[in-house]
Amino acid sequence: MNILAQIRGRFAQALGQLVDDPSELLDMVRSSQDAKFGDYQANCAMPLGKRLSRPPREIAEEIVQHLKIDDLCEPPQIAGPGFINLRLRSDWIVERLEAAGVDERLGVELTADPKTYVIDYSAPNVAKPMHVGHIRSTVIGDSLYRTLRFLGHRVIGDNHIGDWGTQFGMIIYGYRNFCDVDAYEASPVAELARLYRLVNTLVDYQASHDGLAAIEQQITEKSKLLETQQAAPPTGDKKADKKSAKAVRKRQGQVNDLRTELKATKEKIATIDADPVLSKQLSEHPAIRKACLAETVRLHDGDADNLRLWEEFLPPCREDIERIYRRLGITFDYTLGESFYHDRLAAVVDDLREKKIAVESDGAMCVFFEGDDVPMIVQKQDGAFLYSTTDLATLQYRVDTWGADAILYVVDHRQALHFEHLFSAARRWGYDQVELKHVVFGTVLGGDGRPYKTRSGDTVGLEGLLDEAIRKAHEVVSAGDDAKPDGPELDEEARSRISEVVGIAALKYADLSQNRSSDYTFSYEKMLALSGNTATYMQYAYARVRNIFARGQIDAAALRSDTAAIIVDHPAERAMALALLQFSEALEQTLVDYRPNLLTDYLFALANQFSTFYQQCHVLKAETEELRTSRLKLADLTARVIKQGLALLGIEVVEKM
């Protein structure tokens, strides 16, 4: 039951008598922002008045006259310049809510237009340990997956892991040169991770070392430019002078950044130079950078030994990320990484060339775009393919094999240009019927306001974060249990189990509740917060409902089949009932632009409403038996909607906390 859709239907009929196509005007029918304006409002009389050159209030009157809605609403009120305010009839609310109460889906209808969605999310590099930067894509993608599926779409979750890149060249090189055989036998994952870190450190050292001269040269060049800019005499033109002053500041900033970088690089080099073991390894492997690249190339060329090693390494690497997914409660239908597509890439480029979509430029195969000087390169000068190529092959596979109607890419904002290119190229290639959507999310920023980067040392590993979240939840759960009026009721096993659920939920919720497009400042405090607008708040509301049922020894199944009426005389009861009925709208709104924070907003408002209701309307000690039953039904529905809503966010509930 979607109330808004019902009301819009009525308006469509009424407006149809005033204009030919009311569809645009129907968007202006919405739920009220403020309860004093009623429950819903229509704002379409104003623009219509403009269009018909008549006073908007007069138009509003006319709309109301045509409107057949008295079975749902009390008589509409016209206010201000021509707002039409609607207040739902309480008996209608009750009727709809009772229908939702006997519905497994809580009144949320399946979509009338089921589509096949492919969601591309998480996609970590399996050779590296997962870190905090992977959370966003993973939890946002998972939530969209669950929500679309709940509404009846066919949804395919595809984890496009990085399993074919240079990092495997590094591991192969590390295995051949530095492997501790006993350690590898004991725990392949741990040893491979160590090898990756080691080789990465060495390669990074060489890159830093080789890059020093370049940085210094840049400093010299930019300093010179800066001097010239500073020496330039004022032109007398205020605007021009202001502009050049700005340029000087910018240049100064560049020079400062470079100096900082130089200093950091030198320190990094010095640290490793001071380490006798690493220094020795470096002197023994002077060409490690090139050697790693060579291993990667051999792997891609089908070298039997490297392929065998890759096949040996991949399962433990995947098992390692699987462990994290299990803890997070995340699953995928497919995990088709880069390697899955490597033997399709040549054909992709051939096809693009034949269709004149890709052309040669500077020895590389490129797709050019109108109004954009930067092409998308699909094959390098040396013949190697790039991730653009893989993404095209992947898109092709998803449409051809799965019949995707839509592909959602839950990926960092910094790849916006890449996706613009990819989508544009795909459409030219003939994939113009599929909805391609870059579900952008903001960059994870470090405490310094700059993009969060993984560097050895300051990396916040994902596992450590999970442990910390659970540890902190345990403190809060224990304190809460100890403070219960009748004394603690949870044993240690229960506390641990609850802490796990609460901790993981806090972590996910911190991400999901934020508008995905804004940048995200990484903060332990925020991610692990357990009061205020958090998952904990909703889990607590849920547990309180369950506690009412436990205290009163209420059989929920029997209650649901009880035909006694729901009563919404108290304002808190009515508000509760209305909020429950708006679940469907919240889900629809969430999917308009794939924004889970609209669902968290709804659930927070719902749980908030319940807290007020809980305070003001005693359930078990209600004045009459009828009222008691009615309130039990409201409480039961609240618990079910919270549980279902959180489930769509990938968050679980507990019966006690």
Added chain:
RNA sequence: GCCCCCGUAGCUCAACUGGAUAGAGCACCGGUCUUCUAAACCGGAUGUUGCAGGUUCGAGCCCUGCCGGGGGUACCA
């Protein structure tokens, strides 16, 4: 140079894509547990929505120009 994103309360963020008096959480102040879990509730203070114009019945949202921050930008992913 060119392109994209962002700027909202002390802090972290919303604002249903142009609607009525811009809202939450945190932090702060006051009140509420012999009554279903106080992880809560009730009340209080907090704003020139970066600045200046424009569009219109109406602008945080759209347009133009500034200021400030971030990102991207030919063979990394």
